[in-house]
Amino acid sequence: xxxxxxxxxxxxxPGGSLxxxxxxxxxxxxxxxxxxxRQAPGKGLEWVGRIKNKANSFITExxxxxxxxxTISRDDARNSAYLQVSSLKTDDTAVYYCxxxxxxxxxxxxxxxxxxxxx
Amino acid sequence: EIVLTQSPGTLSLSPxxxxxxxxxxxxxxxGTSLAWFQxxxxxxxxxxxxxxxxxxxGIPGRFSASGSGTEFTLTxxxxxxxxxxxxxxxxxxxxxxxxxxxxxxxIK
Numbered sequence: 001x002x003x004x005x006x007x008x009x010x011x012x013x014p015g016g017s018l019x020x021x022x023x024x025x026x027x028x029x030x031x032x033x034x035x036x037x038r039q040a041p042g043k044g045l046e047w048v049g050r051i052k053n054k055a056n057s058f059i060t061e062x063x064x065x066x067x068x069x070x071t072i073s074r075d076d077a078r079n080s081a082y083l084q085v086s087s088l089k090t091d092d093t094a095v096y097y098c099x100x101x102x103x104x105x106x107x108x109x110x111x112x113x114x115x116x117x118x119x
Numbered sequence: 120e121i122v123l124t125q126s127p128g129t130l131s132l133s134p135x136x137x138x139x140x141x142x143x144x145x146x147x148x149x150g151t152s153l154a155w156f157q158x159x160x161x162x163x164x165x166x167x168x169x170x171x172x173x174x175x176x177g178i179p180g181r182f183s184a185s186g187s188g189t190e191f192t193l194t195x196x197x198x199x200x201x202x203x204x205x206x207x208x209x210x211x212x213x214x215x216x217x218x219x220x221x222x223x224x225x226i227k
Contacts, residue, residue: 047217061216097163104152105154105211107166109163
């Protein structure tokens, strides 16, 4: 059974940083890309970014709203992906999801992690 | 950036009714790189459709989708109680991989 388990959310001050983790199981982690998606309170889904696999040179892509502040990485030996969020703003308050992609679409999702940015 | 517009914003329907949701893209979607998700409060979104019309693993046959270019639809033939949720379309062929604003299907 494919599972993605997230950890690392919390309350952080504006300008602060946090690292979210996503540990996968039930499939060959290195075969797939990982997306990060977020949902701010009362808002819709927003794509944050993607990390491709080794076969695709671990290329990363980001939404304009987070580029330069957020960094996606992965450790295939640990079946893990990470989202480093920095220079946080109150607008970054959201539930953050990691998701495996299959043929480009996010087919299995983590349970979500809340990042609350507040002074 | 491709902008996806979903309509209507909210639908009030009864179990057993059928519904068609619309997703319109501001530019032609690459290939068939369009997905539909179902999202319920407190849960992770669930992939329903990928490739514009292919049901994801385990998705019931009452869900179907079609479209190409800039016009896409998701149809639920007969609403079950568990189908009341918010539905999002997403374009994933280009970057950024934008989501539509969502259509909420609520119980009438």
